[in-house]
Amino acid sequence: MVKLKILFVCVMMMSLFVRGVAQQAVSRRICDTIHYEFIHDKIIIPVTVNGVTVKYIVDTGGTTGTIREAAVEMKAVAAGGDLGVSDMNGNRVSYQEAILSNVQLSPNYKLAEIKSLIFPQNGFFKELGVVGLLGSDAFGQAVLTFDACEQIMIINYPYRPSGLKITEGVPMVGGVPQPFVDVDFGGVKKPVMFDTGADGLLHLFYNDYEALKEMKSTHSLEKAFGINALGIGGLNMDNAKEIVKVRFDEVNFLGKKFTNFESVTTRSGSSIMGVDMLKYGKVVIDYIRGRFYFFPYEDRVEDGQGKQELWNVGILPVKGHFEVTLVWDSLKDEVALGDQVIRINGKDLSELGQSQLEVDALLNAVEGNSTEIVVLKDGKEKKVKITKF
Structure with missing residues (x-):
């Protein structure tokens, strides 16, 4: 099942939020290979900051951020300002900025310093065993290769990979x-961000959906x-919006063709191609020269029919319990936003953490393709059948 979820902690940085690039502390040629962990659709690597070794999520769609407790241990220095960001749901949040010094991303690729947002404690980070995000700003003077077949990242500096x-x-x-x-959507091109911090495709x-929906190839x-x-700004149901599941007859991602390509709309500020694209080919991002490379593993057209399976209800942790936070049209007569969910598939949710x-x-x-949830309505339990589609 492809989870209907963009990175929980994704900080979307558009041109309004462009920051200074990190300072590279070396001048010789570098070609370092990092074997990364892949946990819950996140690329995770070890990083050493001021002698403290921790783990970060590599998030090409975000900017670097560190939880406060870890930043204190790293002896981060306040940068004297805040940075306002908008999360995937449109929540606007400001975070203090700090300077991290002596940042080692690989054996030879070291940054003299880099700015980092300072995040509050985060349950999602804790579950993954990480202290934050490494955004594209951490690699601004490098060439970054992702090879999911080998589960490696390669950092080249200052030259492109050989060949x-x-x-x-x-x-x-x-x-x-x-x-x-x-990216080509049936003959119409739209800018799409490649984001290793986002799951799925x-x-x-x-x-973009509004601009494309009248095309015959859009369904x-x-x-x-x-x-x-x-x-990252938390849950604010005042930001609830219409969401649409869409299918395109054809999508072409830099030469890799997909038919019956399914997607779900987001309010994140741009269309995003998630980490699952690495299943189909190797990606090289040349930040220095501003060029992007995609090398498909196989020269064939991929059929995306049915690969975007969703449940017709969304359930999220809210203030010590779980609530319905998304309702698809097929279930709108059975549940409502804010209904408390107490059981899923026979499992009592009081036994779960807020996760x-x-x-x-x-x-x-x-x-x-179906199961039962139990919700509380007017103090009474109601059984509701939910389905995948």
Whole structure:
């Protein structure tokens, strides 16, 4: 099952939030290979900051951020300002900025210093055993290769990998540190950000959906209302919006063709191509020269029919319990936003921590395409059948 979730802690940085690039402390040629962990669809690597070794999520769609407790241990120095960011649900949050010094991302790639947002304690980070995010700003003077077959990252500096021809890539668009490229939707191109911090394949920006929906090759499959994932700004149901499941007859990602390509709309500020694209090919991001490369593993057209399986209800942790936060049209007569969910597939949710990952795990373990949840309505229990579609 592909979870209907963009990175819980994803901090979307558009041109409004462009920051200074990290300072590279070396001048010789570097080619370092990092064997990364892949946990809950997140690329995780070890990093040493001021002699303190920790783990970070590599998030090409975000900017670097560190939880306060870890930043204190690293002897971070306040940068004297705050940075305002918007999360995937439109929540606007400001975070203090600090300077991290002596940052070692690989045996030879070291940064004299880098700015970091300072996050409050975060349950999702804790579950993953990480202290924060490494955004594109951490690699702004490098060439970064992702090879999911070998589960490795390669950092090259200051030159491109041996044998890589500049003509094999395309220019990144948008003028921001994050890697945006043009993706072809049935003959119409839209800028899409490649984001290793986002799960799944395509998360379609709602504005792009509006621009593409009248095309004959675009099919609106079903609509919902609500919020489909926790953002870093927390849960604010005032930001509940219409969400649409969409299918495109054809999508072309830099030469890799997909038919019956399914996606769900998001309000994150841009369309996003998530980490699952690494299943189909190797990615090289040349931050220095602003070029992006994609090398498919197989020269074939991929059929995406049915690969975006969703439950027709969204359930998230809210203030000590679990609530319905997203309702698809097929279930709107049975449940409502804010209904408290007390059981899923026979499992009492009071036994769970306040964790979206644990709810996802329960639903992923369901055999077949339907199960039962129990909600509280007017103080009474109500059984509701939910289905995948």
